[in-house]
Amino acid sequence: MNVLVTGGAGFIGSNLVRALLDRGDAVRVLDNFATGSRTNLAEIHPVSADRLSVIEGDIRDQETCRDACRGVEVVYHQAALGSVPRSIEDPSTTDAVNIHGTVNIFSAAREAGVRRVVYASSSSVYGDEPSLPKVEGRIGRPLSPYALTKLTNERYADLFSSLYGMTLVGLRYFNIFGPRQSPDGPYAAVIPRFIQALLSKEAATINGDGEQSRDFTYVANAVQANLKAASAELPAGHHVFNVACGERFTLNELHRILSGMVESPVLPVHGPARPGDVRHSQADITAIQERLGYLPETDMEEGLRRTLDWFRMGSRPA
């Protein structure tokens, strides 16, 4: 199958690209390397490397998106600027990439007659909706520009399905972690930050009191969700699913679990709470289990062990 992975040089994208190559697909990557890297696509087995092509380009450019979608059966749209704090610092760029870029990809997919678009949404769309666990049909108001861009993507997907008869599947990722997630920079996610601090014997900083909780999800589960979203029998239209484990852990618990996996761990320190963060997050995964046959095969602890091993090996491509 010919497929396109936008953001394929990023964390989730590069894990997905490997899985697609492993099962024999021909994979085109579109990425501008804003936050992804060529290293993430390095050391792919020569047998499958022949089936990988990379377009260095920006989803904000419509022609580039058209070129990327030509001849493709499925689009896995992962490219975006992630991070709530980044979006609060610079809402314009997050808006341009995440909204305008996504509309370009949806339009290009329509023009190319793509069979299905699977795209990355986010648990952040639940915003200030307080109930737990989060059920797909019940969302609140977004708490950050990032969340608003992801919600807008979903609205556009609704429109594209009703106006043009397309089939689109939005995956609301809940705190995905694993190999190739960057620990660097001010916008790094919590698990690679904690791991890097623990391995270099430094105190990790926990934002706020650490009692905020998340449904941490190993990346292999997100990859599985993408593959199933592309192949499952679904009626034409727009479908949205939570991608998670269905459990939640506080940041304090997360740090304690990781500390138990390393020699002489350093105690964390607490910094100020971050604006725009939701307090608690936990998914109901009934819909994706029933409709797509998804199973979170790797639980959080096993995922943390694998991620730690990868960082210990010097973050080589796994």
Ligand SMILES: NC(=O)c1ccc[n+]([C@@H]2O[C@H](COP(=O)([O-])OP(=O)(O)OC[C@H]3O[C@@H](n4cnc5c(N)ncnc54)[C@H](O)[C@@H]3O)[C@@H](O)[C@H]2O)c1
């Ligand atoms: N990691 C998570 O926990 C999580 C949670 C919810 C949603 N998501 C979403 O999943 C997707 C993948 O996230 P990730 O964690 O792998 O992040 P990432 O930053 O590692 O990957 C994003 C990729 O998109 C590329 N990109 C950014 N702007 C681009 C542009 N203008 N044109 C082309 N490529 C561009 C980057 O270079 C990078 O390779 C994103 O849409 C993100 O919003 C991630």
